[in-house]
Amino acid sequence: MLQIVGPVLVMAAAIAVYKLCTVAYKELTSPIRALPGPKSRSWFFGSIREAFDGPPSASEWVNVYGTTFQFKGPFNFARLWTIDPKAQSHVLMRNDIYERPMPAREALSRIVGPGVLVTEGEMHRKQRRVMNPAFGPAQIRDLTDIFVYNMIQLRDLWASEANRQGGTGRIDVLSWLGRMTLDVIGLAGFNYTFDALNENATPNELSQAFSTIFHSGTNNRTVMVLRVISPVFRYLRTSRDAVAEQAQVVMGRIGRELLNSSKAAVAQSEKEIGDRSLRSRNLLSLLVRANTAAGIPESHRLQDEDVLARSYFPVAFTPSTSHYAHAEIPTFLVAGHETTSTATTWALFALAQESVMQTKLREELWSVETDTPTMDELNALPYLDRVVRETLRVHSPVPAIGRVATVDDEIPLSQPVTDVYGNIHHSIRIQKGQNVMIPISALNLYKPIWGEDAEQFKPDRWLSPPQASSAIPGVWSNQMTFLGGPRACIGYRFSLVEMKALLFVLIRSFTFELAVPASEIIKKASIVQRPLLKSNPEAGNVLPMLIKPYTRV
Numbered sequence: 001m002l003q004i005v006g007p008v009l010v011m012a013a014a015i016a017v018y019k020l021c022t023v024a025y026k027e028l029t030s031p032i033r034a035l036p037g038p039k040s041r042s043w044f045f046g047s048i049r050e051a052f053d054g055p056p057s058a059s060e061w062v063n064v065y066g067t068t069f070q071f072k073g074p075f076n077f078a079r080l081w082t083i084d085p086k087a088q089s090h091v092l093m094r095n096d097i098y099e100r101p102m103p104a105r106e107a108l109s110r111i112v113g114p115g116v117l118v119t120e121g122e123m124h125r126k127q128r129r130v131m132n133p134a135f136g137p138a139q140i141r142d143l144t145d146i147f148v149y150n151m152i153q154l155r156d157l158w159a160s161e162a163n164r165q166g167g168t169g170r171i172d173v174l175s176w177l178g179r180m181t182l183d184v185i186g187l188a189g190f191n192y193t194f195d196a197l198n199e200n201a202t203p204n205e206l207s208q209a210f211s212t213i214f215h216s217g218t219n220n221r222t223v224m225v226l227r228v229i230s231p232v233f234r235y236l237r238t239s240r241d242a243v244a245e246q247a248q249v250v251m252g253r254i255g256r257e258l259l260n261s262s263k264a265a266v267a268q269s270e271k272e273i274g275d276r277s278l279r280s281r282n283l284l285s286l287l288v289r290a291n292t293a294a295g296i297p298e299s300h301r302l303q304d305e306d307v308l309a310r311s312y313f314p315v316a317f318t319p320s321t322s323h324y325a326h327a328e329i330p331t332f333l334v335a336g337h338e339t340t341s342t343a344t345t346w347a348l349f350a351l352a353q354e355s356v357m358q359t360k361l362r363e364e365l366w367s368v369e370t371d372t373p374t375m376d377e378l379n380a381l382p383y384l385d386r387v388v389r390e391t392l393r394v395h396s397p398v399p400a401i402g403r404v405a406t407v408d409d410e411i412p413l414s415q416p417v418t419d420v421y422g423n424i425h426h427s428i429r430i431q432k433g434q435n436v437m438i439p440i441s442a443l444n445l446y447k448p449i450w451g452e453d454a455e456q457f458k459p460d461r462w463l464s465p466p467q468a469s470s471a472i473p474g475v476w477s478n479q480m481t482f483l484g485g486p487r488a489c490i491g492y493r494f495s496l497v498e499m500k501a502l503l504f505v506l507i508r509s510f511t512f513e514l515a516v517p518a519s520e521i522i523k524k525a526s527i528v529q530r531p532l533l534k535s536n537p538e539a540g541n542v543l544p545m546l547i548k549p550y551t552r553v
């Protein structure tokens, strides 16, 4: 026996050493390493934290190192950081080459299963093809009254809260808006009542399961970094995995039930009233309709088996799934809930500091003669539109995202870079396995594009946005906030109308002031960039505000 084990071990060690050498050789000869860039903070984590933090460190980096440079990831492996529009456009458009890095994909797949947020290649294309129609303008228009209905409920709750506190209410805007957007995505997303605004109701099964899973994977940085190094470590279980699995079972069951009743409702309305239109009051049944629509080739339809092909996720637990569409339920929750509530929170933060703008907006909103505007009425309000654009530019909820090259590639640049040896490059060679950072907020705040006042909140800059901003390859409004290319945010129209409806109802009904000095509020990014109190970070993400009901005279 030993005679065999010995040589096998030697062989295995030799292969491991060989692999290590090739990895090290590739890394050490990588052209990215010749680029200037910030010093690494630690050999283990590199500067990964700073890179994702958004401002201020990211914009400081731009000032010192220019538009394209390197920073160090875990184990000081070089990563490319670029806000060069041509480079970003290349990386975003060539999503056949640049994928979501495995650790992020794996962490996401634990939460959402094989939904559109996680898949790549042909499967992703297929999912987007079926899903895109559900997010069209006509479809979002039909959801607007769900938005407005929820916001009026919020308005009434805030009014009685202010009343209870003697006229002016001190509230944490972030948590209220978080619960409200949860209610909205539940109803408008998949016909599910969270009832999260109702403080007396116990949190229901799905919101508990979701929050358990959502908070189960991300806290152990050591495990996170180990999983970057080798797939072997993806089998490392943390104490939270067992809890997450339980919650995953619950989420899977509810997802299947929702999908089942959605299919039944669609089939019934087709049978009874012959309705085969792409109209519905929630995204899930729009999906079901799009997937069963007559006239689309059979190969384009998403089949149940598609989602069973999950073997490329070497995760140490197997969530139960039986249909593509039910993976989109947690996908909508992850992608559409905190992003929108955070964005609206930042809008109120900005307006609370600018009373002239707040008043101007309120005047415009009162020019509409209804409490329950339609999507078209909301979109016809020019100042509201500028406030939303400027909020999403200055306070991008997602500050940065990463991609990994799956083959060797050459990234073109619009602005050449000079490496540390003085060579000028008009493109950058990147090797298979290397990471690229797409800094969203750094480009949204880049002074050479937006001007010296780039970091200030000025809605009126959208009266004539700078010429140079049209080179930004974003899907919406000359900014990167919803990303660009085939993987841009599918839900941006949904989110914009939701934000506008929220601001419409809230700014008409209340005046807003910060309850603490503005300098007390800092931004903290995990994936989404949320407010935090400088003097009390342990309290978690909050935005305390003073609200006073506004009565029109």
Ligand code: HEM
Binding pocket: 100, 116, 117, 118, 128, 189, 331, 332, 335, 336, 337, 339, 340, 343, 396, 397, 398, 401, 402, 481, 482, 483, 486, 487, 488, 489, 490, 491, 492, 494, 495
């Ligand atoms: C202000 C609000 C929002 C912001 C800032 C935002 C931002 C983003 C960004 C940056 C991405 C790209 C992520 C990546 O590829 O790494 C993305 C993707 C996505 N978003 Fe949004 N989002 C918002 C709201 C929503 C809403 C409301 C929904 C759904 C109802 C949604 C659904 C999605 C989905 C499904 C994807 C994945 C698309 C794909 O990979 O093909 N988002 N979003």
Ligand SMILES: *[C@@H]1O[C@H](CO)[C@@H](O)[C@H](O)[C@H]1NC(C)=O
Binding pocket: 220, 222, 223, 236, 237, 238, 239
């Ligand atoms: C992270 O997980 C590893 C392995 O499961 C464990 O040994 C370590 O104590 C954990 N660290 C923290 C901070 O939880």
Ligand SMILES: *[C@@H]1O[C@H](CO)[C@@H](O)[C@H](O)[C@H]1NC(C)=O
Binding pocket: 256, 257, 260, 264
């Ligand atoms: C879905 O509905 C079918 C009948 O339409 C039923 O046989 C099946 O058990 C249901 N599944 C779930 C998970 O509710």
Ligand SMILES: *[C@@H]1O[C@H](CO)[C@@H](O)[C@H](O)[C@H]1NC(C)=O
Binding pocket: 191, 261, 262, 265, 266, 280, 281, 282, 285
């Ligand atoms: C939404 O759910 C309700 C039950 O809660 C059901 O009666 C209705 O048919 C569902 N609507 C759609 C479009 O699935």
